[in-house]
Amino acid sequence: MSIDRLFPNLTPENEAELDRFGDILKQVWPLKAKHREQLKYDIRDMSRGLTSERSERKIDYMSEAKFLSPYLTYFLPWNLYRMSRLFSGLELDIPDGAEVTDIGSGPLTAILALWMSRPHLRERKLNFTCMDRAPKSLQAGLKLFQAVAGKETPWRIKTVKANFTDRINRKSDLIIVANALNELDWSGRVARPQAEQLTKHLTKSTKESGRILLIETGVRLTGRLLAEMREQMMLNDFNPLAPCPHTKACPMPATGQGAPWCHFNFSVKGAPKWLELLSGEARLEKNGVSLNFLYLSRKGAKDWGAVRTISEPFRLHGGMGQYACSDKGLTLVEYDAKTRPLYPGQIIVPNWPKTPKTDLKSKAVLLPYKKKATQ
Incomplete structure (x- = not known):
């Protein structure tokens, strides 16, 4: 895969x-x-x-x-x-x-x-x-x-x-x-x-x-x-x-x-x-x-902390957002206005903030996207 x-x-x-x-x-x-x-x-x-x-x-x-x-x-x-x-x-x-x-x-x-x-x-x-x-x-x-x-x-x-x-x-x-x-x-x-x-x-x-x-x-x-x-x-x-x-x-x-x-x-x-x-x-x-x-x-995939993008991107706070799945639960990936969002199904190697915030509406954990964090 x-x-x-x-x-x-x-x-x-x-x-x-x-x-x-x-x-x-x-x-x-x-x-x-x-x-x-x-x-x-x-x-x-x-x-x-x-x-x-x-x-x-x-x-x-x-x-x-x-x-x-x-x-x-x-x-x-x-x-x-x-x-x-x-x-x-x-x-x-x-x-x-x-x-x-x-x-x-x-x-x-x-x-x-x-x-x-x-x-x-x-x-x-x-x-x-x-x-x-x-x-x-x-x-x-x-x-x-x-x-x-x-x-x-x-x-x-x-x-x-x-x-x-x-x-x-x-x-x-x-x-x-x-x-x-x-x-x-x-x-x-x-x-x-x-x-x-x-x-x-x-x-x-x-x-x-x-x-x-x-x-x-x-x-x-x-x-x-x-x-x-x-x-x-x-x-x-x-x-x-x-x-x-x-x-x-x-x-x-x-x-x-x-x-x-x-x-x-x-x-x-x-x-x-x-x-x-x-x-x-x-x-x-x-x-x-x-x-x-x-x-x-039976063995499954190696659990190494990856994040999988799920939804299509949508407008969010002047930039874009995208729902994803991670071991922290429902995750909301945040993109600034200059960053192109990922496709549904892509893997991210996350760079989590020291204290991740939570989206008030969806209760998803917020993950700011940094381009160098992708593979």
């Missing part, structure tokens, strides 16, 4: 892969003219179903053919973009012969993004078990992956119809759970026992040196559930590799109205033009995207 920042801009090669994916979609998932004309409305309807009307959504909605086209042509590519940005900034040196389990895999989103964004892994013999309760989605994803990676790829993919906590036959070097936790019920008193059950399932299915990567959509609900999962993971001897720079209590657990939650916003620089055009047709244009995630192992 780069010590400098998460979510680096896409490489030219990664941009080209995402651009090529538009043509692959047309080959693998062709649409009749009338369905292509209807697509923008289907995308808009599905967007409401995934957000404002999510309580009315069927639990197995991805098993229905009418949802696959908008998902594959719009939501999948944007998730590939998000995960490509994330995977580019994480240490993901998966060893040759490794076992990778993708729970709630859908159309193999995480596997496609991994192939696109980490070219050094393409020649390794990796074994993927992709589990989901919607076989149609899995099969569509498998066809897309075969078209993207080619028939000669050494990656071996097994698709399994399974519920979230169904048994994983082989212990994993890496377990990925991407955009799947939010499908479960996290209301009220259910949250804590749910996190406990999921944690036990994931940790017992991971090798001693294995890792667990949880990825979600960057909204308050997912901030809360990842904070809950972080607490339970640490109680079961799994510690954060990223984004957390410490192992103390999460200072952004999304508890209470208006409370901060850990998530990252970043630009859509490098997103394919065909996807931006389709987004415009559906009136869902994007200037930026967001996600939150949790990457863990």
Whole structure:
């Protein structure tokens, strides 16, 4: 994992892969003219179903053919973009012969993004078990992956119809759970026992040196559930590799109205033009995207007092401010008017004042930013 920042801009090669994916979609998932004309409305309807009307959504909605086209042509590519940005900034040196389990895999989103964004892994013999309760989605994803990676790829993919906590036959070097936790019920008193059950399932299915990567959509609900999962993971001897720079209590657990939650916003620089055009047709244009995630192992990352920037910069006292996470809790990085703020996800080697002050509004510890303190 780069010590400098998460979510680096896409490489030219990664941009080209995402651009090529538009043509692959047309080959693998062709649409009749009338369905292509209807697509923008289907995308808009599905967007409401995934957000404002999510309580009315069927639990197995991805098993229905009418949802696959908008998902594959719009939501999948944007998730590939998000995960490509994330995977580019994480240490993901998966060893040759490794076992990778993708729970709630859908159309193999995480596997496609991994192939696109980490070219050094393409020649390794990796074994993927992709589990989901919607076989149609899995099969569509498998066809897309075969078209993207080619028939000669050494990656071996097994698709399994399974519920979230169904048994994983082989212990994993890496377990990925991407955009799947939010499908479960996290209301009220259910949250804590749910996190406990999921944690036990994931940790017992991971090798001693294995890792667990949880990825979600960057909204308050997912901030809360990842904070809950972080607490339970640490109680079961799994510690954060990223984004957390410490192992103390999460200072952004999304508890209470208006409370901060850990998530990252970043630009859509490098997103394919065909996807931006389709987004415009559906009136869902994007200037930026967001996600939150949790990457863990039994050893975790070395705790050396780093500070991780979280929020986008905002105006503050004639300069700029930016919320961050540190072992002192919620932190507010202060920039003077002449200093360019950092990007969300960057690491700071802090130069703390002898007696740090506290922001009256947010109760965050104040950290004046000095350029020489970065790495």
